Amino acid sequence: MRIQQLVPPLSADLAQALQEIGIKTDTDLLLAHDPLTIFAKLPTGHGVTLRQFRDALAQVAELASAPVAYGDKLFEQEMKRQEDIYVEDMLLGVPEVDALLGGFNPPRVIELSGDAGSGKTALALQVALRHLTRTANSSVLWIDTGGEFSPERVALLVEKLEGPYSTTALERLQVSLAFDIEAAHEVLEAVRQALSAAADSDAAGEVYDSASASPVTRCIVVDSITSLLGPMLSATSSQGHAIMTTFMRQLRAFADSFSLTILVINTSTKVGPRNTYVANPEAVFETGRKPGLGPSFTFMTDATLWLTRRSRDEQEGDADSTVHTAEVFRSRITRSKTWAPFRIRNGLLVSA
Amino acid sequence: MSGRSLSTLSLPLSTLSALASAGYETVRDLSSSTPEQLSKDLNLPLPASQAVFSATRASAVLPLTQSAAAMMGATKRYSTSCAPLDKLLGGGIRCGSVLELMGPAGCGKELLAANAVKTFVEANQEVLFVDMQNMAPPATIRRILSDGPTAQADGLDLVHYQTLHTLTELVVFLRNLCDYLKAHSNIALLVLNSLEFPLQSVLNYKDRAAIMDIVKETLARACQDMNLIVIITSHLHSKQVPGTEEPTKWIMIPAYYDNQLPKGRTYRVLIVPQWKTSGVMRLLFSPTHVPNRPVPEEPYQKIGGMIQ
Numbered sequence: 003m004r005i006q007q008l009v010p011p012l013s014a015d016l017a018q019a020l021q022e023i024g025i026k027t028d029t030d031l032l033l034a035h036d037p038l039t040i041f042a043k044l045p046t047g048h049g050v051t052l053r054q055f056r057d058a059l060a061q062v063a064e065l066a067s068a069p070v071a072y073g074d075k076l077f078e079q080e081m082k083r084q085e086d087i088y089v090e091d092m093l094l095g096v097p098e099v100d101a102l103l104g105g106f107n108p109p110r111v112i113e114l115s116g117d118a119g120s121g122k123t124a125l126a127l128q129v130a131l132r133h134l135t136r137t138a139n140s141s142v143l144w145i146d147t148g149g150e151f152s153p154e155r156v157a158l159l160v161e162k163l164e165g166p167y168s169t170t171a172l173e174r175l176q177v178s179l180a181f182d183i184e185a186a187h188e189v190l191e192a193v194r195q196a197l198s199a200a201a202d203s204d205a206a207g208e209v210y211d212s213a214s215a216s217p218v219t220r221c222i223v224v225d226s227i228t229s230l231l232g233p234m235l236s237a238t239s240s241q242g243h244a245i246m247t248t249f250m251r252q253l254r255a256f257a258d259s260f261s262l263t264i265l266v267i268n269t270s271t272k273v274g275p276r277n278t279y280v281a282n283p284e285a286v287f288e289t290g291r292k293p294g295l296g297p298s299f300t301f302m303t304d305a306t307l308w309l310t311r312r313s314r315d316e317q318e319g320d321a322d323s324t325v326h327t328a329e330v331f332r333s334r335i336t337r338s339k340t341w342a343p344f345r346i347r348n349g350l351l352v353s354a
Numbered sequence: 355m356s357g358r359s360l361s362t363l364s365l366p367l368s369t370l371s372a373l374a375s376a377g378y379e380t381v382r383d384l385s386s387s388t389p390e391q392l393s394k395d396l397n398l399p400l401p402a403s404q405a406v407f408s409a410t411r412a413s414a415v416l417p418l419t420q421s422a423a424a425m426m427g428a429t430k431r432y433s434t435s436c437a438p439l440d441k442l443l444g445g446g447i448r449c450g451s452v453l454e455l456m457g458p459a460g461c462g463k464e465l466l467a468a469n470a471v472k473t474f475v476e477a478n479q480e481v482l483f484v485d486m487q488n489m490a491p492p493a494t495i496r497r498i499l500s501d502g503p504t505a506q507a508d509g510l511d512l513v514h515y516q517t518l519h520t521l522t523e524l525v526v527f528l529r530n531l532c533d534y535l536k537a538h539s540n541i542a543l544l545v546l547n548s549l550e551f552p553l554q555s556v557l558n559y560k561d562r563a564a565i566m567d568i569v570k571e572t573l574a575r576a577c578q579d580m581n582l583i584v585i586i587t588s589h590l591h592s593k594q595v596p597g598t599e600e601p602t603k604w605i606m607i608p609a610y611y612d613n614q615l616p617k618g619r620t621y622r623v624l625i626v627p628q629w630k631t632s633g634v635m636r637l638l639f640s641p642t643h644v645p646n647r648p649v650p651e652e653p654y655q656k657i658g659g660m661i662q
Contacts, residue, residue, distance in 0.1 A: 004377035027377030118613075119645060144422075149574030149616025152641035153425040172423035179419075179578055181571045187362045189419070194356055248361060349644075 098342035109257040115268040115293035116309035135165025141174040141217035250302035305333035323347035438652035457625030464489035479542035487548035550588040566614040574616040
């Protein structure tokens with residue numbers, strides 16, 4: 003943080019003198035040199051005594067420190083928030099899978115990972131569309147990173163999910179194409195502007211005309227974040243990892259400040275080196291695959307759901323449907339290593 | 355002003371490190387300053403600090419965003435001048451979709467792609483025809499357009515013709531495609547004839563995947579922005595069936611994986627010649643494709659070109 007931006011500000015003479023010797027930010031002031039050295043270096047004629055300088059330093063240190071939060075107050079806030087938000091309907095519609103994470107209510111950042119064809123996009127689509135068909139004035143942003151979004155498929159699904167607002171559901175599903183991380187940041191920035199404008203007008207208490215109000219984004223789905231962040235990760239440089247961390251923290255801050263559910267779809271990679279089979283120790287069922295983007299990605303989201311397609315030649319020769327399982331690999335909110343089966347019949351997820 | 359972190363803007367690294375060392379972290383920190391002040395503060399040239407300010411200006415409309423209803427709304431369908439193909443696609447090819455025609459050598463897929471140009475010219479739309487193996491020279495296109503009762507005298511003027519033979523030319527073409535389409539907004543069809551020909555010189559699978567990434571991104575953007583129809587023809591690769599020896603068994607497989615083309619918009623049709631003048635066409639992939647189900651088939655007859 004720059005010295006000029008400190009509130010309450012330092013005395014003008016001191017700030018000016020510090021600028022002249024090249025100390026511009028609070029980290030420079032507190033950490034670059036010993037206080038006496040800085041005081042000695044200050045140009046003459048500033049009229050600040052050593053005691054005043056030390057007081058100023060103490061004040062800057064207090065402003066620069068992290069804000070304090072008490073555990074019991076945080077718990078109270080969380081409980082209150084959970085009561086308030088349950089009005090929003092953000093569920094999958096399959097009770098066993100909803101119970102794994104306690105629903106998909108905001109604010110959450112949830113990672114869906116699994117092999118190709120395991121039902122990740124189908125799950126995210128069902129959560130989003132079910133919400134849109136049951137809630138009048140909310141919209142969902144789908145960030146498509148590979149051109150995979152198919153409106154025909156979505157239209158078929160909307161017909162099957164009957165809800166009171168299905169006629170306008172497709173108009174409220176916004177699809178953005180973002181092939182690289184800069185484009186994704188632009189999209190998020192535009193959403194941030196729209197949501198802050200909506201929040202400001204709510205706070206100002208303007209007359210709320212529900213017919214003309216534009217729908218508020220309640221859910222963001224990033225389809226295949228692996229193609230967005232994966233190419234930048236490399237063994238020789240940590241810049242890609244830094245970009246990944248910044249992006250995920252930004253999503254987290256978004257979800258918290260605007261009360262959103264963010265579903266992030268991640269693909270899978272092999273656990274062991276090439277041509278050898280190593281079992282994944284975290285999985286309930288034996289598998290040689292793990293979620294992509296490295297071991298630290300799972301800690302950047304609230305929960306990681308691992309989806310697998312079970313083979314179809316089990317009992318109940320139901321030619322139209324496939325059996326899948328959803329496992330919780332790691333979760334900040336519920337128990338992990340729990341799992342539930344579900345079926346996908348004609349694109350719709352139902353109980354097994 | 356927003357709390358967006360400055361490191362997420364696309365600025366050169368020197369500018370970003372100058373901003374960071376002076377303590378500017380978010381866009382809000384810049385709100386009290388002007389480009390001239392900033393360039394003095396950070397010791398940057400004025401154009402660089404102006405670039406910082408223009409990058410922070412947010413756009414009002416979500417970039418490259420459409421609602422799903424709008425994407426479905428492009429319902430105009432064009433006929434491909436081939437009845438069985440139209441039937442497989444459900445009435446013709448929709449705006450904003452990609453059609454890939456695959457088949458063994460000599461099945462007539464390039465001529466089929468050239469015939470599709472006819473409907474567009476008759477609807478007074480322009481066509482960008484890219485030929486990569488000289489399978490449909492301009493004379494052929496002129497003959498196709500002048501056939502039939504609804505031929506126009508200046509139909510050929512609506513066709514932009516381009517030949518490419520090497521990989522470099524293909525990549526340059528793809529990089530310039532979006533700008534070219536913006537400049538000529540009446541182009542409704544792009545034909546990439548024999549797309550596999552420049553790609554077969556790429557031996558490394560990573561390079562090939564990288565180039566297909568460029569293809570996929572360019573096509574997805576063009577289809578979304580400009581509702582373009584793309585027709586691609588590609589030949590099949592031969593692959594030895596593992597485990598068969600003496601005699602070895604070979605099969606022909608498609609050149610591209612499903613996820614190397616934009617899945618939400620692509621229709622992949624395989625032409626299977628069974629007799630000398632007839633065979634079937636199979637729709638191997640479509641946006642509503644369900645895996646492990648029997649694929650729709652349509653029989654065709656080969657009369658000169660390919661008509662039922």
